[in-house]
Amino acid sequence: MTLSDLSIEQSARIISVGGNGALRQHLLDMGVIPGVRVTLVKHAPMGDPIEVRIHGYELTMRKADAANITIDTDLQRSAPEEDPDEQAYVAALQEIPHPGLGEGGRYHEEQSARLPSKPQAAAPGTPVRLALVGNQNCGKTTLFNTLTGSNQHVGNFPGVTVERKDGTVKGHPEVTITDLPGIYSLSPYTSEERVSRSFVLEQKPDAIINIIDTTCIERSLYLTMQLMELGRPMVLALNFIDEMESQGGAVRVNELEHQLGIPVVPISAVDGEGVDELIDHVLHVARYQEGPARQDFCPSTGIRSAVHRSLHAIMHLIEDHAERADIPLRFAANKLIEGDTLTRDALDLSQNEIKTIGHLLRQMEEERGLDRQAAMADMRYAFILSVTARTVVHPKESREHKRSRRIDSILTGRWTALPAFIGIMALVFWFTFNSVGAWLQELFEAGIDASTAWIDDLLTAWDIAPTVHSLVTDGILAGVGSVLSFLPVIVCLFFCLSMLEDSGYMARIAFVMDRALRRLGLSGRSIVPLLMGFGCSVPSIMASRTLPSERDRKMTILLTPFMSCTAKIPIYAFFVAAFFPSNGAWVMTSMYLIGIFAGILVAIVLKRTAFRGEAVPFVMELPNYRMPVARNVGHLLWDKAKDFLERAFTVIFMASVVIWVFQTFDFHLNTVTDNHDSILAQIAAPLAVLFEPLGLGDWRIVTALICGFLAKESVVSTLGGLFTPETLQATLTTATCYTLMVFCLLYTPCVAAIATVRRELGSRWALIIVVTQCLVAWLAAWLVSLML
Amino acid sequence: MNLQSWIVLLAVVALFVAVFRFYMKKQRRNKGCGSCGCSCGCDNCERCGH
Numbered sequence: 001m002t003l004s005d006l007s008i009e010q011s012a013r014i015i016s017v018g019g020n021g022a023l024r025q026h027l028l029d030m031g032v033i034p035g036v037r038v039t040l041v042k043h044a045p046m047g048d049p050i051e052v053r054i055h056g057y058e059l060t061m062r063k064a065d066a067a068n069i070t071i072d073t074d075l076q077r078s079a080p081e082e083d084p085d086e087q088a089y090v091a092a093l094q095e096i097p098h099p100g101l102g103e104g105g106r107y108h109e110e111q112s113a114r115l116p117s118k119p120q121a122a123a124p125g126t127p128v129r130l131a132l133v134g135n136q137n138c139g140k141t142t143l144f145n146t147l148t149g150s151n152q153h154v155g156n157f158p159g160v161t162v163e164r165k166d167g168t169v170k171g172h173p174e175v176t177i178t179d180l181p182g183i184y185s186l187s188p189y190t191s192e193e194r195v196s197r198s199f200v201l202e203q204k205p206d207a208i209i210n211i212i213d214t215t216c217i218e219r220s221l222y223l224t225m226q227l228m229e230l231g232r233p234m235v236l237a238l239n240f241i242d243e244m245e246s247q248g249g250a251v252r253v254n255e256l257e258h259q260l261g262i263p264v265v266p267i268s269a270v271d272g273e274g275v276d277e278l279i280d281h282v283l284h285v286a287r288y289q290e291g292p293a294r295q296d297f298c299p300s301t302g303i304r305s306a307v308h309r310s311l312h313a314i315m316h317l318i319e320d321h322a323e324r325a326d327i328p329l330r331f332a333a334n335k336l337i338e339g340d341t342l343t344r345d346a347l348d349l350s351q352n353e354i355k356t357i358g359h360l361l362r363q364m365e366e367e368r369g370l371d372r373q374a375a376m377a378d379m380r381y382a383f384i385l386s387v388t389a390r391t392v393v394h395p396k397e398s399r400e401h402k403r404s405r406r407i408d409s410i411l412t413g414r415w416t417a418l419p420a421f422i423g424i425m426a427l428v429f430w431f432t433f434n435s436v437g438a439w440l441q442e443l444f445e446a447g448i449d450a451s452t453a454w455i456d457d458l459l460t461a462w463d464i465a466p467t468v469h470s471l472v473t474d475g476i477l478a479g480v481g482s483v484l485s486f487l488p489v490i491v492c493l494f495f496c497l498s499m500l501e502d503s504g505y506m507a508r509i510a511f512v513m514d515r516a517l518r519r520l521g522l523s524g525r526s527i528v529p530l531l532m533g534f535g536c537s538v539p540s541i542m543a544s545r546t547l548p549s550e551r552d553r554k555m556t557i558l559l560t561p562f563m564s565c566t567a568k569i570p571i572y573a574f575f576v577a578a579f580f581p582s583n584g585a586w587v588m589t590s591m592y593l594i595g596i597f598a599g600i601l602v603a604i605v606l607k608r609t610a611f612r613g614e615a616v617p618f619v620m621e622l623p624n625y626r627m628p629v630a631r632n633v634g635h636l637l638w639d640k641a642k643d644f645l646e647r648a649f650t651v652i653f654m655a656s657v658v659i660w661v662f663q664t665f666d667f668h669l670n671t672v673t674d675n676h677d678s679i680l681a682q683i684a685a686p687l688a689v690l691f692e693p694l695g696l697g698d699w700r701i702v703t704a705l706i707c708g709f710l711a712k713e714s715v716v717s718t719l720g721g722l723f724t725p726e727t728l729q730a731t732l733t734t735a736t737c738y739t740l741m742v743f744c745l746l747y748t749p750c751v752a753a754i755a756t757v758r759r760e761l762g763s764r765w766a767l768i769i770v771v772t773q774c775l776v777a778w779l780a781a782w783l784v785s786l787m788l
Numbered sequence: 789m790n791l792q793s794w795i796v797l798l799a800v801v802a803l804f805v806a807v808f809r810f811y812m813k814k815q816r817r818n819k820g821c822g823s824c825g826c827s828c829g830c831d832n833c834e835r836c837g838h
Contacts, residue, residue: 462796464796465790468789468796468797468800471800653803
């Protein structure tokens with residue numbers, strides 16, 4: 001029987017984990033190992049993927065991957081046998097107290113025998129570099145913000161941090177801290193995990209803060225053990241301990257500290273509780289370079305002794321290579337056993353050594369009865385479980401988990417999930433474009449109009465020359481003002497997206513939509529970058545880094561520009577006000593739907609041509625629903641508003657001035673009386689031929705589209721400068737206006753988005769996107785012009 | 789053109805130059821630093837925080 005055959009709420013014990021490669025290693029790292037109890041929670045509404053409970057947390061995976069995991073539903077029969085030898089060994093394990101603040105350490109005069117001697121502690125004021133490492137969604141960025149006073153984006157979705165970020169710790173100007181993307185182990189699975197791993201291994205921070213989600217401590221300690229194997233000074237921060245304690249759970253912190261041999265500090269990253277103590281401890285271990293007191297986790301007796309013997313044999317064998325490659329010895333040996341090719345290549349082993357290691361591992365597999373990767377994961381989890389059995393009192397079920405289950409019964413329920421998704425998205429659009437957003441926009445517009453009129457009157461009163469007057473009013477005020485009025489709508493949309501993400505619903509959308517997206521050749525995880533694309537393409541392209549395969553990343557990035565971003569809202573609103581005043585909502589909605597439909601068509605074409613094959617496996621943790629933190633949402637909104645205002649007052653301002661100059665003068669710098677003689681008309685006229693078949697062969701429209709490449713909002717400001725409401729009505733009909741809107745929806749993304757694509761995928765792909773989008777836009781607009 | 793017009797024009801030009809300089813400086817920062825794949829070598833990278 002396999003995991004995919006399990007019924008809802010039925011439990012079983014894992015017998016073996018099949019499959020191969022990175023996915024299998026990832027599953028083992030997530031705690032899916034032989035002997036562990038697993039419960040099926042539910043199927044996604046379309047029957048696939050499934051949600052299972054393991055080690056007290058929820059994990060999702062596809063049925064095809066679950067079919068590789070063999071289980072036994074007889075929990076008694078399949079229970080792991082008690083090993084008296086190993087139990088005796090574990091019981092006899094000496095506690096290794098880690099030196100506390102002010103006690104013996106590497107740099108202290110009273111040197112500990114186990115640590116090499118150093119003359120003295122690093123002098124106060126010496127620069128200290130810290131790394132913040134932890135699983136995805138365990139509160140790293142929240143802690144980073146608390147420590148540095150920064151306002152990095154935080155979300156309740158695994159993989160929000162996709163790049164490392166540096167900051168200075170408040171009150172300690174000499175201490176730099178780096179927030180790294182979340183990882184589950186040091187076996188890199190996604191590109192963001194590789195960022196974290198290479199930082200810890202190559203940059204060698206003075207100390208590591210390993211933050212863990214205490215509500216699923218077993219899985220979290222798996223990464224802790226791997227970090228301890230690196231031998232770098234580190235401190236363990238127990239986050240969410242308040243959540244655990246509120247339901248009767250507890251952690252015996254001092255005992256856990258003694259078992260692990262590293263300082264352990266309970267904290268609440270959101271409230272800042274325990275953070276000062278954490279900083280004191282981490283600065284202490286960094287300045288005194290106190291490494292973990294325990295690095296050996298494998299028992300030397302009992303059934304797991306085979307792992308111990310082979311691991312130590314390999315450590316002896318590769319000692320010189322590890323030293324030359326500057327890789328911690330135990331870490332190198334572990335990664336060799338797990339088949340990590342990056343480490344194997346870095347060690348540069350001889351053929352004899354590789355063969356010897358192969359023989360040692362075959363012997364270990366034979367004695368242990370498990371393959372090498374499973375044996376390593378089993379050894380680590382066995383140690384973790386023996387430690388947590390003594391130090392952790394698990395709560396019955398946390399309030400947050402209970403609440404999540406209740407909400408999930410509707411939001412991911414078989415019959416309710418899709419209607420709920422559609423309803424929530426409809427609510428988002430209604431809130432943004434029809435109610436609060438639209439009301440705020442009107443208010444904003446009134447303010448801008450009043451300011452413009454006031455400046456206009458002032459210039460008239462001062463008797464300013466007509467050309468200069470026109471530069472200020474028709475050029476700058478019309479250009480910047482027309483774009484500025486959309487600030488409330490954009491802030492409202494980002495507010496909704498941030499609420500969805502912070503609450504934990506975004507992860508559920510990925511779970512619910514996985515099967516539908518797989519038909520398009522994507523994984524459920526792609527839904528998050530795609531939905532963010534409705535806000536802005538730049539963060540959405542960067543968010544695609546959380547996708548574990550290059551194929552999925554490329555495909556998601558190629559499809560992101562089809563999601564109509566907020567910068568296009570001013571364009572739609574401008575045309576809707578002029579041509580569709582009574583059907584505004586329908587026309588706006590149709591733009592979004594056309595974008596999605598075009599994206600689906602392109603995805604199907606890509607799946608059958610350049611991106612043949614299957615999407616990556618969907619293995620993701622489902623976080624508990626949490627109330628969005630007002631501070632985080634506020635920070636995000638301020639960031640977005642600031643970004644928008646900056647664009648309005650830089651790109652749009654400059655573009656408005658340049659366009660005004662080009663439309664006011666001819667090539668001899670004489671003021672033109674007829675716009676057709678202007679520099680702008682002379683430049684854009686030849687290109688207008690390309691737009692003749694679409695009914696858009698007017699140089700002013702072409703100019704606006706060219707300006708839109710700088711920033712989409714420029715289309716509106718340019719049109720505002722080149723047309724009066726009367727000339728616009730005379731130039732376009734409702735049909736050609738709709739055609740133009742479709743072209744604007746689909747043609748090349750703005751410079752900022754293209755620059756981001758270039759950074760993520762290279763110049764070739766950036767060029768491909770520009771050309772493809774323009775072609776698709778022209779074809780779609782042509783089809784629309786034929787139909788209307 | 790009268791004096792007021794010249795003052796307004798100069799103010800607009802000065803504003804344009806200031807905005808352009810600010811924008812170019814920001815663009816250079818946005819490029820990234822050596823540690824995230826770019827070789828511009830700046831020390832205030834908005835891409836990776838380096």
